[in-house]
Amino acid sequence: MYKMAFVFPGQGSQYVGMGQAWHSAYPIARELFEMANDALGFDLKKICFEGSTQILRKTEIAQPAILTVSLIAYRIILQEVEIVQPVLAGHSLGEISALCAAEAISFADAVKLVHARGKYMQEAVPEGRGSMYAVVGLSSEQVKEICREISLNIGTVVPSNYNASKQTVISGVKGAVEEAAISMKHAGAQVIPLKVSAPFHSPLMEPALAPFREFLDGLTLHPLQHPVVSNVTGDFYKSEQDIIPLLTDQLMNPVLWTACMNRMATLPVQAFIETGPRETLGPLLKERFPEAKVYATDSIHSTMQDCLDNLRGDSERNHLRSTGNLMDKCLSIAVCTKNHNSNADEYQRNVIGPYKMIQRMKEEITVSGKEPTLEQTEKVLHLLGTILKGKKLPVDELKLRLEQAINETGMPGLFQGLLMF
Structure with a gap:
């Protein structure tokens, strides 16, 4: 059967103006923005369209903003193209977007969940105390070894995202992360500071676990209508009963994105679509699977129509076969x-x-x-x-x-x- 893999981005894909073109063109976008505003009790739409980069960068704002725009893109595609057996995965907060797309968590609950998640994560480490860097050019084993040495001598720094064979994100105490970045540069890596306000997926997130788990316990969860891959295991959720423990563990554990990509590809998948405000995961997929079709909605470059046209063509060709x-x-x-x-x-x-x-x-x-x-x-x-x-x-x-x-x-x-x- 024809399978389409949808991938949902994490924090860092936000920008001022995201989703505005879709809001003008699609009623479903206007509906979801209104639902998000009602769920949060403030005007998320106005922040997305008119807010400052500084406000939108705040974790508790960025996460519901990205989830909302990602779900808008997903719903537009389902509305416009016949999709059979979607497979879903998300990077960090994108995993909650994927669970919402799989109908295991309602949209209103998902928006409130990621808003609370962002708040708990930010409160776990005061802004400015932690940081994250992307490391390109070293193997994951090299990155782990440097992090281990720096952690023993200076402070906590760990691999937090395994994004590709030679792209790993590190996270931890600001001084330790910066020292690790210097060591990795000397080892031949390119290091890039990430626009985030806390050291996600590291042991420093431990204070966020209890309140986040309590919030999750208060949600009504539903059976998954589509398969979703977990960042923690790199494998599919077995049922909605996995949601609370896996999302809780995800706060402190590294995102096994390479494993997630590999697992989706075993189905097999005919094409990958990144549904989010800006393309961030597409290049990783293209690098890992150079022969695969990879599309992005990417509202910066107004590629939604191109994405829809490509998907309609793929759907028709699949039908003919x-x-x-x-x-x-x-x-x-x-x-x-x-x-x-x-x-x-x-x-x-x-x-x-x-x-x-x-x-x-x-x-x-x-x-x-x-x-x-x-x-x-x-x-x-x-x-x-x-x-x-x-x-x-x-x-x-x-x-x-x-x-x-x-x-x-x-x-x-x-x-x-x-x-x-």
Whole structure:
């Protein structure tokens, strides 16, 4: 089946003006901004559109802002393109965006959760006491060894994000992080200070654990409707029961993003889409999977329409590939389904005749070398419906068999009307 992987960015992807173009163009964006404002009790939309960079950089503001804009992008895509079996993952706070997209946490609860999370994380370490740097060019083992040495002699600094084979983020006490950055530069790395206000995913986050866990305990959690990958394990959540312990552990544990990417790719995935205000994860995906299709909504560069156009094209091509299998599936269902019609004339007209028509269509398409069209796909499904009715199947069984064939198209939403009889 056709799988699309959605990835949701973490803190640092925010900027003043994010989501404004979508707010103007899509009613769903206006609806979610209003829901976020109501949930938070302040005007998040105004901060996103008109606030200062300094305000938007505050953890307790940045996190609900990014989640809101990310969910807007996700909902726009679902509204505009037929997506089958989405797979979800997020980087740090993006994991909560992914859980919201999977319907395990309501949007209003998710906005309040990340606002509280940001507040607890910021309060854990006063602003200016901690910092984070991206380290490019060293292996994770080299980064771990330098962090270990600096931690023994100066203060806490640890790897906090394993983003790529040679890109790791470090986090900890400001002086120790800066000293580690100097050592890593000497070892040949490029080091980049991150625009965050606290040392996330480090032992310094321990004071945030208890209040965050208490907040999580007060939420109503729901079964996951789509698979979500955990930053802590690099594997899929087994159920909504994993949410509280894994999100709590995530505060102090490193983000295993490389493992998350690898796990998504095992499904397999036909394309990755980064749904967020600014592309940050796309380059990591392109580096890890150079042959994969990677799209971003990235509202800075107004790429939402390009993303939608690409996804529609992919969806159509996937449909065409699936339709060849569909014909075999329809013929198989027609043969294997028990007949309940003893009238020979009706059986010849409504079963044998349509079966031969499907066979001829398959032969013609094979000879032509062309892909089946949507019209041909619909005709095949209609013919199967005629065969099943001709065999006088009970309605429930008829619907089940036809639904099996419709699912084979990879675009079941286009053909659900065939089940209305």
